[in-house]
Amino acid sequence: MKTVTLNNGVVMPQVGYGVYQVSPAECERCVSDALKVGYRMIDTAQAYHNEEGVGAAVKKSGIARDELFLVSKVWISNYGYDKAKASIDESLRRLGTDYIDLMLLHQPFCDRYGAYRALEDAYRAGKLRAIGVSNFYPDHFIDLASNVEIVPAVNQVETHVFDQQTSAQAYMKEFGTHMMAWAPLAEGRNNFFSNPVLESIGRKYGKSVAQVALRWLLQRDVIIIPKSVHVERMQQNLDIFDFELSQEDMDAIAALDTQRSLFFDHHDPEVVKMFMSWR
Numbered sequence: 001m002k003t004v005t006l007n008n009g010v011v012m013p014q015v016g017y018g019v020y021q022v023s024p025a026e027c028e029r030c031v032s033d034a035l036k037v038g039y040r041m042i043d044t045a046q047a048y049h050n051e052e053g054v055g056a057a058v059k060k061s062g063i064a065r066d067e068l069f070l071v072s073k074v075w076i077s078n079y080g081y082d083k084a085k086a087s088i089d090e091s092l093r094r095l096g097t098d099y100i101d102l103m104l105l106h107q108p109f110c111d112r113y114g115a116y117r118a119l120e121d122a123y124r125a126g127k128l129r130a131i132g133v134s135n136f137y138p139d140h141f142i143d144l145a146s147n148v149e150i151v152p153a154v155n156q157v158e159t160h161v162f163d164q165q166t167s168a169q170a171y172m173k174e175f176g177t178h179m180m181a182w183a184p185l186a187e188g189r190n191n192f193f194s195n196p197v198l199e200s201i202g203r204k205y206g207k208s209v210a211q212v213a214l215r216w217l218l219q220r221d222v223i224i225i226p227k228s229v230h231v232e233r234m235q236q237n238l239d240i241f242d243f244e245l246s247q248e249d250m251d252a253i254a255a256l257d258t259q260r261s262l263f264f265d266h267h268d269p270e271v272v273k274m275f276m277s278w279r
């Protein structure tokens, strides 16, 4: 497995398995399959309500804890120092582990500074091996990264061929923060799986659209967490290390960028109001 070294020296697999929209009931089966297929990094969140399923699959797998890399996220209803601190302990309990490898703040709203201080203290206490943020686009990211003691190791943001985040990645690099892509397959939106550019590149290498798009992210130094409930797709999404896209292919994919979210714009006041209703 290819790895990246975070800004605190912690080594993290570059490819992992994400469990957003995997029901609590199905999560244990999916993560068990993912571990059998070879994934060693799992991305969950308090808001996915499936940390317990991840923990159960990890326990049953018999894989040594130090061979696994668990990622979770604090939800905004748990922001503020005291609530975030207590919620980290709850995540540890649900995951059935003494430490979480990477804990992120899920969204850039509400008392994020209080919540981040709780991450910093849990990091110092050894409960978290690395800390970071998610959905912090350049304005929020620069603000936070400039005003905390422990600079985020990772920022997990929407990143795929249609919204490539090249400028966001450049700002992260200034702080030594790694970019991690959510929805690396664009969740299939915008006819992703039948995109003609990706299809024609895939034909050259005998690879699928998904594999081409994931490989493109790897070559951009991005950490990825594709999700699938199907074992054969889990396998396919991991089988991306035996080919290399040419510069011409990379450029053709770069031209697909619309620089717009396929989901929600975190700067849109109506979107911010939506998040406030989820506190």
Ligand SMILES: NC(=O)c1ccc[n+]([C@@H]2O[C@H](COP(=O)([O-])OP(=O)(O)OC[C@H]3O[C@@H](n4cnc5c(N)ncnc54)[C@H](OP(=O)(O)O)[C@@H]3O)[C@@H](O)[C@H]2O)c1
Binding pocket: 017, 018, 019, 020, 021, 043, 044, 106, 134, 135, 156, 157, 181, 182, 183, 184, 185, 186, 187, 188, 193, 208, 210, 211, 225, 226, 227, 228, 229, 230, 233, 234, 236, 237
């Ligand atoms: N931080 C955040 O705010 C945030 C937001 C969204 C997601 N995430 C994280 O990022 C992870 C990935 O994002 P995502 O789940 O939203 O979307 P995604 O990984 O881009 O796409 C998942 C979709 O693609 C399908 N799929 C997967 N592999 C495929 C393949 N090889 N061929 C055809 N279809 C395939 C899946 O279907 P099947 O499952 O039916 O196979 C599913 O519908 C999440 O699971 C979560 O861990 C984080």
